Amino acid sequence: MNGVELFLLGRTLMKIGEEALPEPPGGADRHAGSARLVLVVASDIAAHPDTAVGEIAARTGLPQSQVSSAVARLKEAGSVRTAPDPADRRRVLVRQTADVSERVAQVRAAGIEDALTIALGSDDPQRLREVSEALDVLARNLLPQPGVLESHRAGIVSPPE
Known part of the structure; x- marks a missing residue:
């Protein structure tokens, strides 16, 4: 497999994933770009708990305004919660909620x-x-x-050989 084939496989897997997701409430288009954007942001939050919007934007390559909108949608759905950063009260940290909303449970x-x-x-x-x-x-x-990933970056865990 080469890079192009891997890229095309990734796009095919994304399309299969989109097809597997249940229809959103209210008849919204499940293939809308904003729905994919929310999934990317939710995935990043799951992998990086207690993270700031700017950090999510940096990791995903998405504009900060789009990340903020996605976080707002996830918060409204009950998927994430936000709290001020104790080290810098100007920053807001985002993490998944322990309680799973009905919609999140349905998607998962x-x-x-x-x-x-x-x-x-x-x-x-x-x-x-x-x-x-x-x-x-x-x-x-x-x-x-x-x-x-954080442990690898901090040198706490040796990378796999």
Whole structure:
């Protein structure tokens, strides 16, 4: 696989992920760019608890205004909470809430089987299992884990060999 193929695979996986998400309330377009933006911000917050909006913008490459809007939507949905930074009261820190809203629970519980079946053009159980297992391996190895990146950056944990 080369960089172009990896990029195209990533785009295909994003489309499958979008297809797997349940319809938003009120008939909103689930494929809207703002919905993807909120997912990117929510993912970054999950990987980096107690983070500032500016830090999220720096990590994701998104404009700070878009990150602020996404945080506001997540806060309204009950997915995140904000609090002043005790070290610098001018900054606001964002973290996931311990309580999960009904919508967040619905999104997290959404399975990918139907979306994979459509993407593969087949409902062959062996093929679905094989692709699902490959996705599990990728997720286990590539998704950021809370605290791991910070530990590596601080030199607390040795990088994998």
